[in-house]
Amino acid sequence: MRWATRAGVHIDRAACAWLIRRHLDPDASFVFVDDPAEVPADATAFDMRGVELGHHGGDCSFETILRRYQLDDPVLWKLAELVHEADLDDERFDAPEARSLDVLLRGMSMTLDDARVLEVSGPLFDGLYEYWRRGLLLGREPA
Amino acid sequence: MPQSTVLPAGSARSGSLGRWVLLAYRLPREPSNPRVGVWRKLERLGVARLGDGLVALPADARTREQLDWLAEEILEASGAATVWLATPGSAAQERAIAAAMRAARAAEYRAVTDQALSAAGAGAMERRRTARRLRGELRRIARRDFFPPPEREAARAAVDALAVKPAVAEAGP
Numbered sequence: 550m551r552w553a554t555r556a557g558v559h560i561d562r563a564a565c566a567w568l569i570r571r572h573l574d575p576d577a578s579f580v581f582v583d584d585p586a587e588v589p590a591d592a593t594a595f596d597m598r599g600v601e602l603g604h605h606g607g608d609c610s611f612e613t614i615l616r617r618y619q620l621d622d623p624v625l626w627k628l629a630e631l632v633h634e635a636d637l638d639d640e641r642f643d644a645p646e647a648r649s650l651d652v653l654l655r656g657m658s659m660t661l662d663d664a665r666v667l668e669v670s671g672p673l674f675d676g677l678y679e680y681w682r683r684g685l686l687l688g689r690e691p692a
Numbered sequence: 693m694p695q696s697t698v699l700p701a702g703s704a705r706s707g708s709l710g711r712w713v714l715l716a717y718r719l720p721r722e723p724s725n726p727r728v729g730v731w732r733k734l735e736r737l738g739v740a741r742l743g744d745g746l747v748a749l750p751a752d753a754r755t756r757e758q759l760d761w762l763a764e765e766i767l768e769a770s771g772a773a774t775v776w777l778a779t780p781g782s783a784a785q786e787r788a789i790a791a792a793m794r795a796a797r798a799a800e801y802r803a804v805t806d807q808a809l810s811a812a813g814a815g816a817m818e819r820r821r822t823a824r825r826l827r828g829e830l831r832r833i834a835r836r837d838f839f840p841p842p843e844r845e846a847a848r849a850a851v852d853a854l855a856v857k858p859a860v861a862e863a864g865p
Binding site: 557598604 | 760
Protein backbone atom coordinates (compact mmCIF):
# COMPACT_ATOMS: atom_id res chain seq x y z
CA MET A 550 0.00 0.00 0.00
CA ARG A 551 1.09 3.58 -0.57
CA TRP A 552 1.21 6.10 2.24
CA ALA A 553 1.79 9.80 1.93
CA THR A 554 3.02 12.44 4.33
CA ARG A 555 4.55 15.90 4.34
CA ALA A 556 8.12 16.27 3.12
CA GLY A 557 10.78 17.25 5.66
CA VAL A 558 9.88 14.43 8.06
CA HIS A 559 10.37 14.87 11.75
CA ILE A 560 9.72 12.73 14.80
CA ASP A 561 5.98 12.15 14.43
CA ARG A 562 6.15 11.25 10.73
CA ALA A 563 9.26 9.07 11.16
CA ALA A 564 7.63 7.24 14.08
CA CYS A 565 4.35 6.83 12.16
CA ALA A 566 6.19 5.39 9.14
CA TRP A 567 7.95 2.91 11.43
CA LEU A 568 4.64 2.01 13.07
CA ILE A 569 2.93 1.52 9.71
CA ARG A 570 5.71 -0.70 8.37
CA ARG A 571 6.14 -2.79 11.51
CA HIS A 572 2.54 -3.12 12.64
CA LEU A 573 0.14 -2.36 9.81
CA ASP A 574 1.65 -2.84 6.38
CA PRO A 575 5.03 -4.60 5.92
CA ASP A 576 5.05 -3.66 2.22
CA ALA A 577 4.33 0.00 2.84
CA SER A 578 5.89 2.51 0.47
CA PHE A 579 6.04 6.19 1.33
CA VAL A 580 5.53 9.32 -0.73
CA PHE A 581 6.57 12.75 0.52
CA VAL A 582 4.60 15.77 -0.62
CA ASP A 583 4.81 19.50 -0.03
CA ASP A 584 1.10 20.16 -0.24
CA PRO A 585 -1.96 18.07 0.77
CA ALA A 586 -3.25 18.51 -2.81
CA GLU A 587 -0.28 16.43 -4.07
CA VAL A 588 -1.27 13.26 -2.20
CA PRO A 589 -1.70 10.50 -4.84
CA ALA A 590 -5.27 9.18 -5.10
CA ASP A 591 -4.24 5.65 -4.07
CA ALA A 592 -2.22 6.74 -1.03
CA THR A 593 -3.31 7.03 2.60
CA ALA A 594 -2.17 10.35 4.02
CA PHE A 595 -0.87 10.70 7.57
CA ASP A 596 0.42 13.52 9.75
CA MET A 597 -0.98 16.20 7.47
CA ARG A 598 -3.56 18.84 8.11
CA GLY A 599 -7.12 17.85 7.32
CA VAL A 600 -6.58 14.07 7.18
CA GLU A 601 -7.98 11.38 9.45
CA LEU A 602 -4.51 10.19 10.53
CA GLY A 603 -3.36 13.56 11.82
CA HIS A 604 -3.43 15.41 15.11
CA HIS A 605 -6.83 15.14 16.79
CA GLY A 606 -8.08 16.16 20.19
CA GLY A 607 -4.59 16.90 21.48
CA ASP A 608 -3.16 13.61 20.18
CA CYS A 609 -0.21 13.50 17.80
CA SER A 610 -0.52 11.43 14.61
CA PHE A 611 1.25 8.41 16.14
CA GLU A 612 -1.41 8.27 18.85
CA THR A 613 -4.18 8.80 16.30
CA ILE A 614 -2.94 5.81 14.26
CA LEU A 615 -2.79 3.63 17.39
CA ARG A 616 -6.41 4.57 18.14
CA ARG A 617 -7.78 4.25 14.62
CA TYR A 618 -6.20 0.83 14.08
CA GLN A 619 -6.93 -0.28 17.63
CA LEU A 620 -3.33 -1.15 18.39
CA ASP A 621 -3.40 -1.65 22.14
CA ASP A 622 0.14 -2.96 22.67
CA PRO A 623 1.25 -1.16 25.87
CA VAL A 624 4.81 -0.87 24.52
CA LEU A 625 3.53 1.09 21.54
CA TRP A 626 1.58 3.37 23.89
CA LYS A 627 4.75 3.92 25.88
CA LEU A 628 6.53 4.92 22.65
CA ALA A 629 3.54 7.14 21.89
CA GLU A 630 4.30 9.13 25.04
CA LEU A 631 7.86 9.77 23.82
CA VAL A 632 6.70 10.71 20.33
CA HIS A 633 3.97 12.95 21.74
CA GLU A 634 6.39 14.86 23.96
CA ALA A 635 9.13 15.04 21.32
CA ASP A 636 6.59 16.40 18.86
CA LEU A 637 4.31 18.58 20.99
CA ASP A 638 6.32 19.19 24.15
CA ASP A 639 3.11 19.98 26.05
CA GLU A 640 4.06 18.03 29.19
CA ARG A 641 1.04 15.75 29.00
CA PHE A 642 3.46 12.91 29.77
CA ASP A 643 6.62 12.62 31.79
CA ALA A 644 9.08 11.62 29.08
CA PRO A 645 12.52 13.16 29.66
CA GLU A 646 13.96 11.15 26.73
CA ALA A 647 11.70 13.02 24.35
CA ARG A 648 13.95 16.06 24.16
CA SER A 649 16.90 13.98 22.94
CA LEU A 650 14.71 12.11 20.48
CA ASP A 651 13.57 15.47 19.08
CA VAL A 652 17.18 16.63 18.71
CA LEU A 653 18.29 13.35 17.07
CA LEU A 654 15.52 13.53 14.48
CA ARG A 655 16.05 17.26 13.85
CA GLY A 656 19.72 16.52 13.21
CA MET A 657 18.93 13.65 10.85
CA SER A 658 16.52 15.81 8.87
CA MET A 659 19.34 18.32 8.37
CA THR A 660 21.75 15.84 6.82
CA LEU A 661 19.55 13.15 5.22
CA ASP A 662 16.67 13.13 2.77
CA ASP A 663 13.26 11.88 3.87
CA ALA A 664 13.64 8.31 2.62
CA ARG A 665 16.99 8.01 4.43
CA VAL A 666 15.55 9.48 7.63
CA LEU A 667 12.98 6.65 7.63
CA GLU A 668 15.71 4.06 6.91
CA VAL A 669 18.02 5.32 9.63
CA SER A 670 15.38 6.04 12.27
CA GLY A 671 13.71 2.63 11.79
CA PRO A 672 16.35 0.72 13.82
CA LEU A 673 16.23 3.52 16.41
CA PHE A 674 12.52 2.91 16.97
CA ASP A 675 13.13 -0.87 16.94
CA GLY A 676 15.61 -0.32 19.75
CA LEU A 677 13.30 1.96 21.71
CA TYR A 678 10.52 -0.59 21.33
CA GLU A 679 12.73 -3.38 22.66
CA TYR A 680 13.99 -1.20 25.51
CA TRP A 681 10.47 -0.38 26.68
CA ARG A 682 9.25 -3.95 26.09
CA ARG A 683 11.89 -5.19 28.52
CA GLY A 684 11.18 -2.24 30.78
CA LEU A 685 7.49 -3.05 31.02
CA LEU A 686 8.23 -6.74 31.65
CA LEU A 687 10.75 -5.95 34.40
CA GLY A 688 8.76 -3.11 35.88
CA ARG A 689 11.86 -0.94 35.92
CA GLU A 690 14.36 0.51 33.48
CA PRO A 691 16.26 -2.35 31.80
CA ALA A 692 20.02 -2.40 31.26
CA MET B 693 20.04 16.65 0.37
CA PRO B 694 18.08 18.05 3.28
CA GLN B 695 14.49 18.75 2.28
CA SER B 696 13.25 20.83 5.14
CA THR B 697 13.85 24.51 4.70
CA VAL B 698 14.99 25.85 8.01
CA LEU B 699 14.96 29.60 7.85
CA PRO B 700 17.10 31.45 10.33
CA ALA B 701 14.87 32.68 13.10
CA GLY B 702 15.88 36.05 14.38
CA SER B 703 17.28 37.53 11.21
CA ALA B 704 15.91 40.80 12.58
CA ARG B 705 19.17 40.99 14.47
CA SER B 706 21.24 41.17 11.31
CA GLY B 707 19.06 43.77 9.63
CA SER B 708 17.78 41.67 6.71
CA LEU B 709 14.07 40.92 6.72
CA GLY B 710 13.12 37.51 8.01
CA ARG B 711 10.31 35.20 7.11
CA TRP B 712 7.47 34.90 9.57
CA VAL B 713 4.62 32.48 9.94
CA LEU B 714 1.28 34.06 10.80
CA LEU B 715 -1.87 32.50 12.20
CA ALA B 716 -5.11 34.38 11.69
CA TYR B 717 -7.91 32.82 13.71
CA ARG B 718 -11.35 33.26 15.15
CA LEU B 719 -12.97 31.07 17.79
CA PRO B 720 -16.56 31.09 19.03
CA ARG B 721 -16.95 32.91 22.36
CA GLU B 722 -18.60 29.83 23.86
CA PRO B 723 -17.58 27.24 24.88
CA SER B 724 -14.60 28.93 26.49
CA ASN B 725 -12.42 25.81 26.96
CA PRO B 726 -11.03 25.73 23.41
CA ARG B 727 -10.43 29.49 23.60
CA VAL B 728 -8.45 29.11 26.80
CA GLY B 729 -6.61 26.07 25.41
CA VAL B 730 -5.54 27.93 22.28
CA TRP B 731 -4.56 31.00 24.29
CA ARG B 732 -2.33 28.85 26.56
CA LYS B 733 -0.67 27.17 23.60
CA LEU B 734 0.06 30.51 21.98
CA GLU B 735 1.60 31.77 25.22
CA ARG B 736 3.72 28.65 25.39
CA LEU B 737 4.91 29.21 21.83
CA GLY B 738 5.86 32.79 22.65
CA VAL B 739 3.97 34.34 19.73
CA ALA B 740 3.94 38.02 18.89
CA ARG B 741 0.35 39.25 19.04
CA LEU B 742 -0.13 41.47 16.01
CA GLY B 743 -3.81 42.12 16.54
CA ASP B 744 -7.07 40.55 17.59
CA GLY B 745 -6.82 36.95 16.38
CA LEU B 746 -3.53 37.47 14.56
CA VAL B 747 -0.27 36.08 15.88
CA ALA B 748 3.22 35.67 14.42
CA LEU B 749 6.42 33.66 14.94
CA PRO B 750 9.72 33.71 13.04
CA ALA B 751 9.29 30.95 10.43
CA ASP B 752 11.23 27.72 10.80
CA ALA B 753 10.34 24.06 10.39
CA ARG B 754 9.07 23.83 13.96
CA THR B 755 7.07 27.06 14.25
CA ARG B 756 5.41 26.49 10.88
CA GLU B 757 4.29 23.04 11.99
CA GLN B 758 3.14 24.22 15.42
CA LEU B 759 0.90 26.92 13.96
CA ASP B 760 -0.40 24.50 11.31
CA TRP B 761 -1.55 22.05 13.97
CA LEU B 762 -2.98 24.82 16.09
CA ALA B 763 -4.98 25.99 13.06
CA GLU B 764 -6.28 22.45 12.70
CA GLU B 765 -7.29 22.38 16.36
CA ILE B 766 -9.14 25.70 15.97
CA LEU B 767 -11.05 24.33 12.96
CA GLU B 768 -12.00 21.24 14.99
CA ALA B 769 -13.37 23.60 17.67
CA SER B 770 -15.68 25.20 15.06
CA GLY B 771 -13.41 28.21 14.63
CA ALA B 772 -11.76 29.66 11.54
CA ALA B 773 -8.00 29.68 10.99
CA THR B 774 -5.52 30.33 8.19
CA VAL B 775 -1.73 30.10 8.23
CA TRP B 776 0.41 32.53 6.25
CA LEU B 777 4.06 32.97 5.43
CA ALA B 778 4.97 36.63 5.42
CA THR B 779 7.77 39.17 5.31
CA PRO B 780 7.43 42.35 7.34
CA GLY B 781 6.87 45.50 5.28
CA SER B 782 9.87 47.21 6.85
CA ALA B 783 12.91 46.42 8.95
CA ALA B 784 11.72 48.91 11.59
CA GLN B 785 8.45 47.01 11.96
CA GLU B 786 10.27 43.74 12.36
CA ARG B 787 12.67 45.22 14.90
CA ALA B 788 9.75 46.54 16.95
CA ILE B 789 8.07 43.12 17.02
CA ALA B 790 11.34 41.36 17.81
CA ALA B 791 12.05 43.88 20.59
CA ALA B 792 8.64 43.22 22.17
CA MET B 793 9.24 39.45 22.02
CA ARG B 794 12.73 39.89 23.47
CA ALA B 795 11.32 42.03 26.30
CA ALA B 796 8.70 39.39 27.11
CA ARG B 797 11.39 36.70 27.38
CA ALA B 798 13.67 39.02 29.38
CA ALA B 799 10.91 39.36 32.00
CA GLU B 800 10.62 35.57 32.18
CA TYR B 801 14.38 35.17 32.59
CA ARG B 802 14.41 37.82 35.33
CA ALA B 803 11.71 35.91 37.20
CA VAL B 804 13.95 32.81 37.07
CA THR B 805 16.98 34.81 38.25
CA ASP B 806 14.95 36.21 41.17
CA GLN B 807 13.80 32.75 42.22
CA ALA B 808 17.36 31.40 41.97
CA LEU B 809 18.76 34.25 44.07
CA SER B 810 16.09 33.92 46.73
CA ALA B 811 16.84 30.19 47.05
CA ALA B 812 20.61 30.79 47.34
CA GLY B 813 20.53 30.80 51.16
CA ALA B 814 18.50 27.59 51.46
CA GLY B 815 19.85 24.15 52.40
CA ALA B 816 21.66 21.97 49.87
CA MET B 817 18.65 19.75 49.16
CA GLU B 818 16.35 22.68 48.64
CA ARG B 819 18.86 24.41 46.37
CA ARG B 820 19.26 21.32 44.20
CA ARG B 821 15.49 20.88 43.99
CA THR B 822 15.02 24.53 43.01
CA ALA B 823 17.86 24.31 40.46
CA ARG B 824 16.20 21.29 38.84
CA ARG B 825 12.86 23.05 38.62
CA LEU B 826 14.36 26.28 37.29
CA ARG B 827 16.41 24.42 34.67
CA GLY B 828 13.15 22.98 33.37
CA GLU B 829 11.73 26.48 33.34
CA LEU B 830 14.81 27.78 31.46
CA ARG B 831 14.38 25.06 28.84
CA ARG B 832 10.75 26.02 28.33
CA ILE B 833 11.61 29.71 28.01
CA ALA B 834 14.51 28.95 25.62
CA ARG B 835 12.17 27.11 23.26
CA ARG B 836 10.13 30.26 22.74
CA ASP B 837 13.12 32.59 22.85
CA PHE B 838 13.74 33.69 19.26
CA PHE B 839 15.68 36.87 20.06
CA PRO B 840 17.72 36.02 23.18
CA PRO B 841 18.09 38.96 25.59
CA PRO B 842 21.17 39.43 27.83
CA GLU B 843 18.99 38.33 30.79
CA ARG B 844 19.28 34.76 29.51
CA GLU B 845 22.92 34.38 30.55
CA ALA B 846 22.26 35.97 33.93
CA ALA B 847 19.44 33.53 34.58
CA ARG B 848 21.55 30.54 33.53
CA ALA B 849 24.43 31.67 35.71
CA ALA B 850 22.14 32.18 38.72
CA VAL B 851 20.66 28.70 38.34
CA ASP B 852 24.08 27.09 37.77
CA ALA B 853 25.40 28.79 40.90
CA LEU B 854 22.47 27.34 42.82
CA ALA B 855 23.32 23.85 41.61
CA VAL B 856 27.06 23.88 42.34
CA LYS B 857 27.88 26.33 45.10
CA PRO B 858 27.63 25.32 48.74
CA ALA B 859 25.39 27.58 50.80
CA VAL B 860 27.18 30.29 52.75
CA ALA B 861 25.95 28.85 56.06
CA GLU B 862 27.40 25.41 55.28
CA ALA B 863 30.65 26.82 53.95
CA GLY B 864 31.36 28.43 57.31
CA PRO B 865 33.81 26.98 59.88
